[in-house]
Amino acid sequence: MIKAYSRRKLQRTQSGRMMLLRNLTESLILSEKIVTTLPKAKELKRFFDKIMTSAKLGGITGFRRVNVHIKDKQVSKKIFEILVPRYTDRNSGLTQIFKLPKPRQGDAASMCIIKLVQ
Numbered sequence: 001m002i003k004a005y006s007r008r009k010l011q012r013t014q015s016g017r018m019m020l021l022r023n024l025t026e027s028l029i030l031s032e033k034i035v036t037t038l039p040k041a042k043e044l045k046r047f048f049d050k051i052m053t054s055a056k057l058g059g060i061t062g063f064r065r066v067n068v069h070i071k072d073k074q075v076s077k078k079i080f081e082i083l084v085p086r087y088t089d090r091n092s093g094l095t096q097i098f099k100l101p102k103p104r105q106g107d108a109a110s111m112c113i114i115k116l117v118q
Helices: 014-031 038-055 059-069 073-086
Strands: 033-037 095-099 111-116
Touching: 014 033, 014 038, 014 073, 014 111, 033 038, 038 059, 038 073, 038 095, 038 111, 059 073
Parallel strands: none
Antiparallel strands: 033 111, 095 111
16 A cells, blocks of 8 residues: 655655755754755755754753754754744744745756745
């Protein structure tokens, strides 16, 4: 019996997909705005919301859950010192995706900007 797969595979193995999402998340947290393809941005939005929900738990539990995915100390410090206080009253919708009018020139992939909500 064939069942639906709920996530995009992004033409990568599971480990490659997780590393891609981790790297995109770290870049998004540090710069608060990145340019990427639309499917990657949609998956990044889901991944980032789950990390921030875990971070909002606070305490050692939230810290450990975030550090499972985020390995960079500077990024995890920014999550807990800047982003968690900024988004305490917000349950979801922490990112916005804006589609760019022109596709990427090399392969005509639809591009977008994903940024954190202020």
